[in-house]
Amino acid sequence: MRTPIIAGNWKMNKTVKEALELVKDIKKQERNSNVEAVLCVPFTDLMEVKKEIDGTDIKLGAQNMHWEDSGAYTGEISPLMLKEIDIDYVIIGHSERRQYFNETDETVNKKAKAALKYGINPIICVGETLEERESGKEKEIVERQVLKAIEGIEEKLLKNIVIAYEPIWAIGTGKTASSKDANDIISFIREIIGNKYGKDISEKIRIQYGGSVKPANINEIMNESDIDGALVGGASLKAKDFLKLINF
Numbered sequence: 001m002r003t004p005i006i007a008g009n010w011k012m013n014k015t016v017k018e019a020l021e022l023v024k025d026i027k028k029q030e031r032n033s034n035v036e037a038v039l040c041v042p043f044t045d046l047m048e049v050k051k052e053i054d055g056t057d058i059k060l061g062a063q064n065m066h067w068e069d070s071g072a073y074t075g076e077i078s079p080l081m082l083k084e085i086d087i088d089y090v091i092i093g094h095s096e097r098r099q100y101f102n103e104t105d106e107t108v109n110k111k112a113k114a115a116l117k118y119g120i121n122p123i124i125c126v127g128e129t130l131e132e133r134e135s136g137k138e139k140e141i142v143e144r145q146v147l148k149a150i151e152g153i154e155e156k157l158l159k160n161i162v163i164a165y166e167p168i169w170a171i172g173t174g175k176t177a178s179s180k181d182a183n184d185i186i187s188f189i190r191e192i193i194g195n196k197y198g199k200d201i202s203e204k205i206r207i208q209y210g211g212s213v214k215p216a217n218i219n220e221i222m223n224e225s226d227i228d229g230a231l232v233g234g235a236s237l238k239a240k241d242f243l244k245l246i247n248f
């Protein structure tokens with residue numbers, strides 16, 4: 001049985017003060033303890049949010065990192081720095097980073113390996129553009145992204161990764177992939193990992209759906225056979241909505 005994982009990707013939102021208000025609101029309410037709840041917050045919020053969630057079962061994540069431990073990489077944050085804050089997850093290869101910050105399959109792979117080396121679980125994002133979907137290439141694209149991202153990772157570590165299937169055309173647009181379509185791609189991802197690394201591994205890896213997930217569609221999404229959770233943008237910025245997602 002895979003534990004469902006609902007992760008909020010706050011993106012570039014919430015000052016420290018705003019972050020603490022949101023986390024306090026989330027903490028106040030009852031949460032389904034069978035669901036792993038993760039907050040992926042801006043770097044500047046990590047330390048304070050970490051203190052605020054201390055003693056709860058809420059997990060903490062970053063939204064990006066470099067793959068080197070240290071060096072002349074102005075403006076970057078290393079896995080070593082994140083490890084010291086004791087975060088649990090890091091989002092790698094989000095489509096916004098691929099689109100605006102030249103993230104490639106190769107850098108995604110380096111970052112995923114670096115995260116695992118430090119015991120930080122990578123949430124690896126994959127997904128096709130609208131154009132790719134309309135030309136029927138979504139499986140080809142997603143297969144390439146997934147296999148490249150995990151290439152060369154020690155097999156015993158593969159179970160620690162989470163994959164987020166986020167069709168780009170469904171992000172922040174209000175358009176959701178139908179839960180059947182999302183499940184179809186997610187089962188396909190599990191199948192290609194199974195073919196390459198064995199069923200034992202593919203059955204352990206959790207695969208989320210992301211793209212306009214909200215309280216109104218979470219149940220339908222989570223009812224699908226292969227979808228293990230959600231990576232949520234907009235709806236994770238309000239305590240009330242995020243709690244409804246965790247308590248689906």
Ligand SMILES: O=C(CO)COP(=O)(O)O
Pocket residue numbers: 009094166170171172173174210211212213231232233234235
């Ligand atoms: O990009 C996303 C999560 O990483 C999805 O964002 P929205 O939930 O706002 O569509």
